[in-house]
Amino acid sequence: MEMTLKRRETMHRLCGKGLEIFSEKGYYNTSLDDILTELSLSKGAFYHHFKSKEDYFINIVQNLIVQKVYALLIEPLDTDENPLPVIIESLENALEPGKKNEMAYGFMLNDFLTEFNKRNEEICGYLKNIISVWEVNLVAVLKRGKLDGHIARHVDCEGTATYIIASYLGMRSLMTDSSNRQLKYQYIQQLKQYFKSISATQTA
Amino acid sequence: MEMTLKRRETMHRLCGKGLEIFSEKGYYNTSLDDILTELSLSKGAFYHHFKSKEDYFINIVQNLIVQKVYALLIEPLDTDENPLPVIIESLENALEPGKKNEMAYGFMLNDFLTEFNKRNEEICGYLKNIISVWEVNLVAVLKRGKLDGHIARHVDCEGTATYIIASYLGMRSLMTDSSNRQLKYQYIQQLKQYFKSISATQTA
DNA sequence: ATCCAAACCGACTCGTGGGTCGGTCAAACG
DNA sequence: CGTTTGACCGACCCACGAGTCGGTTTGGAT
Numbered sequence: 001m002e003m004t005l006k007r008r009e010t011m012h013r014l015c016g017k018g019l020e021i022f023s024e025k026g027y028y029n030t031s032l033d034d035i036l037t038e039l040s041l042s043k044g045a046f047y048h049h050f051k052s053k054e055d056y057f058i059n060i061v062q063n064l065i066v067q068k069v070y071a072l073l074i075e076p077l078d079t080d081e082n083p084l085p086v087i088i089e090s091l092e093n094a095l096e097p098g099k100k101n102e103m104a105y106g107f108m109l110n111d112f113l114t115e116f117n118k119r120n121e122e123i124c125g126y127l128k129n130i131i132s133v134w135e136v137n138l139v140a141v142l143k144r145g146k147l148d149g150h151i152a153r154h155v156d157c158e159g160t161a162t163y164i165i166a167s168y169l170g171m172r173s174l175m176t177d178s179s180n181r182q183l184k185y186q187y188i189q190q191l192k193q194y195f196k197s198i199s200a201t202q203t204a
Numbered sequence: 205m206e207m208t209l210k211r212r213e214t215m216h217r218l219c220g221k222g223l224e225i226f227s228e229k230g231y232y233n234t235s236l237d238d239i240l241t242e243l244s245l246s247k248g249a250f251y252h253h254f255k256s257k258e259d260y261f262i263n264i265v266q267n268l269i270v271q272k273v274y275a276l277l278i279e280p281l282d283t284d285e286n287p288l289p290v291i292i293e294s295l296e297n298a299l300e301p302g303k304k305n306e307m308a309y310g311f312m313l314n315d316f317l318t319e320f321n322k323r324n325e326e327i328c329g330y331l332k333n334i335i336s337v338w339e340v341n342l343v344a345v346l347k348r349g350k351l352d353g354h355i356a357r358h359v360d361c362e363g364t365a366t367y368i369i370a371s372y373l374g375m376r377s378l379m380t381d382s383s384n385r386q387l388k389y390q391y392i393q394q395l396k397q398y399f400k401s402i403s404a405t406q407t408a
Numbered sequence: 409a410t411c412c413a414a415a416c417c418g419a420c421t422c423g424t425g426g427g428t429c430g431g432t433c434a435a436a437c438g
Numbered sequence: 439c440g441t442t443t444g445a446c447c448g449a450c451c452c453a454c455g456a457g458t459c460g461g462t463t464t465g466g467a468t
Contacts, residue, residue, distance in 0.1 A: 208414095210414085210415070211414080211415075214415080214416090245416080245417090246416060246417045246418060247416095247417080247418070247419095248415085248416055248417050248418070249415070249416045249417075250416095252414080252415060252416065253415090
């Protein structure tokens with residue numbers, strides 16, 4: 001059991017640093033040595049724990065990234081308030097750079113999605129799943145908003161969710177050089193504008 | 205002069221096929237041989253015309269991609285009508301797969317942007333320039349829309365342009381497997397909803 | 409016919425990076 | 439103590455792809 005602990009700890013360190021560097025430089029542009037050097041580990045150590053770079057990244061996706069998406073984008077939705085401001089707040093928060101122990105600019109769902117499109121169908125599938133879970137939750141929360149009288153009845157919740165996700169992903173493409181408070185501000189403002197147009201009380 | 209013609213023709217073939225395959229598989233995932241094989245050309249021929257893969261791609265960006273963005277997204281804006289439907293139409297058209305002699309799904313501005321972020325600053329700069337030109341034109345056309353009484357006076361044109369661009373780029377991330385009529389339809393619908401909220405005549 | 413230069417060929421170099429493998433070390437077990 | 443086992447080491451292998459270079463072909467000019 002002592003051994004298992006050691007194993008877990010090393011794997012955990014590897015995944016953490018991996019997510020950090022992959023987010024910075026991209027998956028294909030990061031060599032295993034880039035990561036191993038920073039952790040003072042060897043190739044041997046790596047392949048003792050993971051069977052390939054791909055396996056390693058899938059591990060990162062299914063543990064760390066899933067977890068972060070839940071924490072930042074999904075769990076915040078779980079309230080009884082008007083969903084619209086809650087969604088805004090979660091997005092605003094997710095676009096915030098340097099969140100505590102996380103890497104700058106949150107994580108790079110869009111970057112990874114784009115990187116694996118047409119290159120690695122399996123990983124792409126996992127990433128799309130994450131987006132899909134997010135979408136499902138957005139739709140649910142929007143529908144609840146309808147029932148609670150916060151959102152106009154004519155609204156297409158699926159379409160709205162898609163639109164929110166698309167604009168969020170696109171923002172991540174635009175916000176490349178850091179400190180893009182301006183861009184983020186514009187985005188949030190326009191999102192509010194859009195939300196006003198689908199809320200039940202047009203003037204609220 | 206005859207020589208120069210031959211040269212131009214070969215370079216043109218190279219760039220055309222290059223854009224096609226780079227769009228499909230990405231820049232870093234495409235080897236020169238992938239392209240050269242399809243054209244039955246050799247390494248030697250390639251390096252006779254371009255000094256590097258990077259130089260080659262810059263050529264593609266500054267000729268073909270710029271040209272396509274102008275044709276699909278910028279020139280259509282140049283009318284005297286209400287800008288909002290015109291913008292919608294241009295985006296709808298740009299998201300249309302298999303446009304005539306173009307590759308499926310138009311071109312991959314977002315994909316390239318993401319791919320070169322943090323990897324090649326120079327190319328990234330050229331791509332951002334293109335987006336920037338698009339933005340400037342959007343802003344101009346929106347401002348004109350205000351003057352002409354199509355768009356409400358309170359609207360932040362820069363913010364709106366950013367928002368349009370972000371959502372468009374994001375859609376390109378989501379529309380991976382072909383025949384996503386559904387996604388496209390949802391997007392256009394929501395965009396119309398948003399546009400209604402910034403137009404001068406709320407009910408139109 | 410000869411020549412020249414531009415277009416083109418393709419085998420080669422060389423760095424990079426994923427993955428392998430025989431070995432070392434240290435802790436646990438008997 | 440010996441033995442075993444799991445964590446880890448690092449030199450090595452190999453494929454791949456960008457870029458090189460000496461040579462060949464081609465077509466227009468003299």
